[in-house]
Amino acid sequence: MARAYTDPILFGAAYYDEYIPRDLDRIDTDMEMMTRAGINVIRIGESTWSTCEPQPGHFDWTHIDRALDAATNAGINVIVGTPTYAVPTWLVAMYPDVLATTPAGEPHYGARQIMNIVNPAYRLYGERVIRSLISHVAQQPCVIGYQVDNETKYYDSVSHDMQVMFIKQLRHEFKNDLEALNEAYGLDYWSNRINAWEDFPDLTGSINESLRARFDRFRRDQVAEYLAWQASIIREYMRDDQFITHNFDYEWRGHSYGLQPAVDHFRAARALDICGVDIYHPSEDALTGKEIAFGGDMARSAGGGNYLVLETQAQGQHGWLPYPGQLRLQAYSHLASGADGIMYWHWHSIHNSFETYWRGLLSHDFESNPTYEEAGRFGREIGDPRIGDTLSHLSKRNAVAILASNESLTALSWFHIETGFPMGGTLTYNDVLRSIYDALFELNVEVDFLPADASADQLAGYSLVIAPALYTTDQQTIDRLARYVKNGGHLLATMRSFVADENVKVWHDKAPHHLVDIFGMTYNQFTRPMGVSLKCPDTLADLAGASANDFIEMLSPAPETHVLAWYDHYAWDSYAAITRHAFGSGDAQWVGTQLQADAWRTVLAEALSNAGVHTPGMELAGTVCVRSGTNTAGDTVTYLLNYSGSPITFRAPASGTFLLGHPTDDGEQAVTAETPVTVGDAVTLPRWGVDIIVGRQPTMN
Numbered sequence: 001m002a003r004a005y006t007d008p009i010l011f012g013a014a015y016y017d018e019y020i021p022r023d024l025d026r027i028d029t030d031m032e033m034m035t036r037a038g039i040n041v042i043r044i045g046e047s048t049w050s051t052c053e054p055q056p057g058h059f060d061w062t063h064i065d066r067a068l069d070a071a072t073n074a075g076i077n078v079i080v081g082t083p084t085y086a087v088p089t090w091l092v093a094m095y096p097d098v099l100a101t102t103p104a105g106e107p108h109y110g111a112r113q114i115m116n117i118v119n120p121a122y123r124l125y126g127e128r129v130i131r132s133l134i135s136h137v138a139q140q141p142c143v144i145g146y147q148v149d150n151e152t153k154y155y156d157s158v159s160h161d162m163q164v165m166f167i168k169q170l171r172h173e174f175k176n177d178l179e180a181l182n183e184a185y186g187l188d189y190w191s192n193r194i195n196a197w198e199d200f201p202d203l204t205g206s207i208n209e210s211l212r213a214r215f216d217r218f219r220r221d222q223v224a225e226y227l228a229w230q231a232s233i234i235r236e237y238m239r240d241d242q243f244i245t246h247n248f249d250y251e252w253r254g255h256s257y258g259l260q261p262a263v264d265h266f267r268a269a270r271a272l273d274i275c276g277v278d279i280y281h282p283s284e285d286a287l288t289g290k291e292i293a294f295g296g297d298m299a300r301s302a303g304g305g306n307y308l309v310l311e312t313q314a315q316g317q318h319g320w321l322p323y324p325g326q327l328r329l330q331a332y333s334h335l336a337s338g339a340d341g342i343m344y345w346h347w348h349s350i351h352n353s354f355e356t357y358w359r360g361l362l363s364h365d366f367e368s369n370p371t372y373e374e375a376g377r378f379g380r381e382i383g384d385p386r387i388g389d390t391l392s393h394l395s396k397r398n399a400v401a402i403l404a405s406n407e408s409l410t411a412l413s414w415f416h417i418e419t420g421f422p423m424g425g426t427l428t429y430n431d432v433l434r435s436i437y438d439a440l441f442e443l444n445v446e447v448d449f450l451p452a453d454a455s456a457d458q459l460a461g462y463s464l465v466i467a468p469a470l471y472t473t474d475q476q477t478i479d480r481l482a483r484y485v486k487n488g489g490h491l492l493a494t495m496r497s498f499v500a501d502e503n504v505k506v507w508h509d510k511a512p513h514h515l516v517d518i519f520g521m522t523y524n525q526f527t528r529p530m531g532v533s534l535k536c537p538d539t540l541a542d543l544a545g546a547s548a549n550d551f552i553e554m555l556s557p558a559p560e561t562h563v564l565a566w567y568d569h570y571a572w573d574s575y576a577a578i579t580r581h582a583f584g585s586g587d588a589q590w591v592g593t594q595l596q597a598d599a600w601r602t603v604l605a606e607a608l609s610n611a612g613v614h615t616p617g618m619e620l621a622g623t624v625c626v627r628s629g630t631n632t633a634g635d636t637v638t639y640l641l642n643y644s645g646s647p648i649t650f651r652a653p654a655s656g657t658f659l660l661g662h663p664t665d666d667g668e669q670a671v672t673a674e675t676p677v678t679v680g681d682a683v684t685l686p687r688w689g690v691d692i693i694v695g696r697q698p699t700m701n
Contacts (some may be wrong), residue, residue, distance in 0.1 A: 002273045003233070003243045006144070008388050010077070010308065010341030011331075011379045012041035013361055017063040018048045019350050022124065025104060027066055030347065031074035033362075033686040038379020039054040042071060043181075043343055046081025046150045047112075050088035057124070059132050069632060072142045079245070079310075080137050081147040082230055083633045084126045086112040090616045093700040095121035100157035109355075113151070116159040117226045138237040143244040148230040148271075148309065151260035151278060152246065154219035158204045166218045167200050172634070178287035184503050185210035189236065207417050209414040213472070216410045216506045222263045228271035234573025239675055245276040247310035249298065251430050256291050261413065265302035267390035275303025278311035278345070280541060283320040287688075289333050289643045290438050290626055296337025297405070301449035308341035308394055310336050310606045315349070315359035315371050325688035327374045329641060332690045335382075336639035338610050338626040339395050344375070386673075387659060390694055394629040394637060399613045401462040402437060405429075405452035408471040411504050417469070417496055417551050417594075427550040427594060432469040432494060439600035443618030443625045449454050455475050459484045464611040465492040474502040478514050484520050487582030492517070493603075495553050497527075512590075519588045520581025521560035526553045529593065535568040535576055548577060548696045555579055564589075564606075576605065580610070616679070618654035623650045624685065631694075642685040649684040652677045656695020662686065 003256040012034070017027055034042070041432060044067045045052070053059050064080075072077050092098055092109050093151035099107035100116040107114055115122050135141050152161075174181045187193045192208050195198055206212050231244045238244070248265050250256040255569040256279050269275045277299035299307040312334070315321050322330070334342050346360040360414075361372045382388040409429040417432075418425030440447055450458055451644065452470060452680040459465055459480060467481070470493065478498060485491050498512040507513035510522045522562040532548040544564055557563050589607055591593055601621075608614070617626030625641040647664065654677075660686055661673040677683070677693055685691060 002238065003145075003241055004273050005306065005393065006274065006308070006340050007038070007242070007392065008385075009335070009382050010041045010343065011077075011382060011390050012039045012043070012341075013344040014311070015042040015044055015067060016047065016069050016346065016350075017044075018051050020348065021351060022205070024366075027070045027373050028073070031070045031076060032077060032369070034347070035532050037376035038381075038383040038505060039076065040383070041079060041144070041341070041343065041363050041622060042067065042078045042347070043147060045083055045133065047083065047086055048146055049083035050204065052083060052133065052572060053129050054090060055090055056094070057128070059129075061133075061136055064137065065135070065362055068137065068140050069140060071528050072140070072439055073549040076142065077144045077365060078142045079145045079147055080133070082130045082133065082141055082149055082234075084230070085132065085152065087115050087122070087149040091121070091125055095119070097159065097161075098122045098156045101159045102156040103158060103591065113155055115155065116157045116162060118222055118361060119159065120161070120164060123229075127233060130230060130461075131237075134234050134237045138239065138242075139144055143242065145245060145274070145596055146234050146238065147276065148227050148234065148244060148246050150247060151249040152223055152227060153260070154223055155262070158202070162219065162222070163221075163498070165199065166203070167214055170214075171197065172261050173378040175550075182422070183506075185214070186505055188210070190381065192204035200686075212414065213407065213410045213504045220262065220406060221267070223263050224268040224271065227231075227268050233378060242636065243273040245272055245274045245308055245310065246634075247276045247278045248302070249278045250295060250298070255282055258294075258434050259298075259404055259406065260411055261406065261409055265298065269302045269304075272303065274340075275299050275307040276310040279308055279309055280311075280313050280316065282540075283313070283316065283322050283330075285645065286562070287326055287643055292330060292333045292439050293337055293441055294434070294437055295626070296334060296339055298347070298449050300396070301336040306338050306340040310341075310343050310345070310561050311345035312342060314344040314375065315363070316348075322371060323645070323688060324370065324373070324374070327371055327685070328378045329690050330373075330616070331378045332639065332692070333641055335391050335394065336641065337531055337632060338396060338629065339577070356662060371606070382659065384449055390631055390633075390635070390659060391637065391692070392673065393632050393640060394444060394632075396448075396629040398446050398462040399519060399611075400440065400445055400447045401450045401454075401459070401465050402433070402447050402606070403452045403454065403465065403467045403470055404433065404449045405472070406469055407452070407502070408469055409489070411471045411500065412469060412496065416683065425550075425579070427588055429469050429471075432496075432594065435443065435594070435597065435600055436468050436494070438464055439604050440596060441625075442601055443621045444604055445604075445607070445613065448628060454480075456480050456483060459489065460487065463487070463613050464490045464492065464608065467491065469494055469499050470497040472500045472502060472504050474496055475514070482515060482518050485586040485588050488585035488608070490586055490589070491518075492589040492591070492607050495551055495593055504697040518581070518583050519579065521555045521557040521576065521579045523553045523555050523592070526551065528552075528571075532567055532569045532572060534565040535573075535597075536565045537563065540564045540578070543599055543602050546602075548593040550594040552577065555590065555592045620650050620653060624648055626653055628654070635696055638695075640683065640685060640691050642687065642689045645687045646687050647684055649682060652679055652683050654679045654693045654695055655679050656693045659692040659694050660689045674691070
């Protein structure tokens, strides 16, 4: 049985002997520098199929063996990646349809991640290289795990075989009943009706979002199947003391941002022993910790426990060179979310091609530099069992959950929130999701993510469940959320929730569908606001004057419903903007517009209070970031993270002893490790500073 955990905390980098200039033979020097920095693991192999199989069936493991031998001699562990996310030239020359056809047209060789993951030739040759590689390395003692593929997605493939497989799936689902399919997806519109299976049209130009969304879900399912397929091959060779992981990524906006549109992390993670993730984020003056926390919380939730950060930045791209203290702060921030490993992409900066200036721990000269030295400080710290053993396998028991929905993301990418059409507007599903997540982060409230179809038992474990823009849901999900409220739960939903069924057909009863009695309000009109603000009669008085942004729903509350905010506009002032309604033993709150950051903090702070959610860290919101959990010894571990360029002073939110110790901003040692601290004691952290309080006390999440 494979391992589902790692000991000790992994700290390392991707290492590519293949990329080092041929006139340099420095692999032993690199290993020595890694050892000096406390690095205990490297990732290898995932990017170099064309090097290890230069021609079909001719394998050359020279660079793999060099890395394994050098790592073994240095006492460094290795994670081996399957090299399938960048295809060799010979494979494309033999089978051009290995490359994915996309809505942009026919493919051209060059970039990575351009293949059609269901293509039979790709699968055939991919399986062969995986089997050859894993059988070659599996018994090497330094190999502790495997990474299947790399940041896998469906790459917007509309290739012929992808569409043929989709049609076969539909025929199975609808039992060959075209009438049922046409009704489910509303295909009578614009003569899109399909009257014979052989007439099924190419989906590239479809304007029917019901059909398009089902195709997207099918393609996400292929990603989960593809990763499970690779994992099943590896399991034939791997040892019981090894694990399988994968590095999921997120929507990319120049950095990691929101839910990944092309992968369902919850489903895809089922094939793994340990969930992995790639997290990249702004740095320098733009470092906030939000992307680190969001990516980590999503990975922990999708994998159901501790996870590995398989890629994060060292020096990274231009504008990300960390200020002194930031690299160490970032590393501890990952651990604060429950990571059991942190690995940089990558060890050395590459001297040519696309990622020449995505710089690693070492610059192009391979010399020591401040980033490498600071990484070494962190590596040596967690290499100390007093610190590393205390921080590994952090568990959390959070009171708040956010429902995440790939299906709603897909639907709202077509029906844009502001316009209802595929054009115009800027507010996306991920913007709504992140606006709520970011506000909770700023309030020092930690959360879990749940899939939108979470079970009743999963929902029951949370005091407050939040549904941001949950546009499409099936009836079972709606019924479960209604029972959650009736049984004492607190539900907060935003505009554009519960609009359509699982086939993205808008419900034709009163909105919100089958939840009017739960939320104590209904609406049947909405618009884009122009100069609309909020007026608040009592509970949310501090929200008065805040703007209603992007989209407003005209909420008509029931007499017994508590209206927390009305629209302040002569045309819309008879409509509510935010409501709360008691139902059964719980209550349901609706926010009918998009709010700015400070307004979201106000609304969510009140909702947390109403749900009885409180942590000591909330008292420090806006001053210092507080994240916590319980270690394997039963101790409460409280991280104090200063994401600012100024020293901060605050009152300790927990009692225990400091784990790291921290200097004042001028470098003078102020607090040593193992110094006792009591709730309410004054604590001063330097700019970009971090410390951790460890104490035997109840978990406060």
